[in-house]
Structures are given as C-alpha cells and as structure tokens.
Amino acid sequence: MTNSPLVTISIPAYNLGTYLQKTLQSIFEQTYQNFEIILVDDASTDSTAGTIREAAQKDDRIRAHYYEKHEGVSKARNFAIDNAKGDIIVFVTAMICWLRITLK
Numbered sequence: 088m089t090n091s092p093l094v095t096i097s098i099p100a101y102n103l104g105t106y107l108q109k110t111l112q113s114i115f116e117q118t119y120q121n122f123e124i125i126l127v128d129d130a131s132t133d134s135t136a137g138t139i140r141e142a143a144q145k146d147d148r149i150r151a152h153y154y155e156k157h158e159g160v161s162k163a164r165n166f167a168i169d170n171a172k173g174d175i176i177v178f179v180t181a182m183i184c185w186l187r188i189t190l191k
Contacts, residue, residue, distance in 0.1 A: 094122040095173030099163030103181040104134030110181040111142055123172055127163035128153045 096114060100107055107126075114124065126139045126149060136153060143149040152166055164178060 091119070091121040092174035093172060094119070094175045094177055095167065095171035096122055096124045096177050096179055097127075097164055097167030097171070098124060098179045098181060099127045099129060099160045099167070100131060100135050100139065100181055101129040101157065101160070102131045102133045102135060104131065104138050106181045107135060107138045107142075110179065114179070115146075122148060124149045125167040125170060126151045127166055129159065129163050130154045130157045 098107075098110065103110075111124070114122070126142070128136045128139050128151070130153075139149075139151045139153075143151040150170070152170075154163070167178075168176060
C-alpha cells in the first residue's frame with residue numbers, strides 16, 4: 088500500500104455518542120487502511136466529545152476538533168475540507184453508518 092492515496096474521512100458529530108463507536112469500528116475494519124479521520128464535535132451535550140477524545144488517544148490517524156457552540160454540519164464539513172491532508176475526501180455520517188451496520 089505504499090503508493091495508495093491518503094483518504095481523509097470527515098465525520099461531523101452532534102450528539103452521536105451512541106453511534107460513533109460503531110462507526111469508527113466499521114471504518115477500522117475496512118481493508119483499506121491508508122486514511123486519516125477528522126472528527127468534529129459540534130458542541131455535543133452527550134458522550135460524543137469523550138468518545139472522540141478516547142478514539143484520538145488510541146489512534147494517531149484520528150484528528151479531533153471541538154466547537155464550543157453548535158455550528159451545524161456544513162461548518163464541520165468545511166473544517167475537514169480545509170484541514171484534510173488526503174488526496175481523496177470522504178464524508179461519513181455516524182448515524183447512517185451505524186444504521187447500515189445494524190441493518191445488514
């Protein structure tokens with residue numbers, strides 16, 4: 088995989104602590120491993136920020152950003168675009184990814 092392009096995975100999260108762990112698990116179980124994840128906590132009031140902090144401590148491919156006030160998904164995605172190091176940017180929504188895993 089030395090010539091594989093780096094993929095930036097953008098995950099904006101607002102009160103998705105319940106689903107975020109499953110989403111990350113799904114990403115890490117993929118065969119393609121040359122990626123970075125930009126997780127943006129949009130001032131969640133649940134366990135989202137803690138889940139992000141824990142995940143970022145475990146894997147250096149995860150970069151975390153935290154908003155102090157709720158800004159909305161567009162601002163979170165734009166942050167990821169502006170800070171992406173990858174050749175390809177993929178947008179993932181934690182809730183949708185979790186539903187796909189659950190409904191298989």
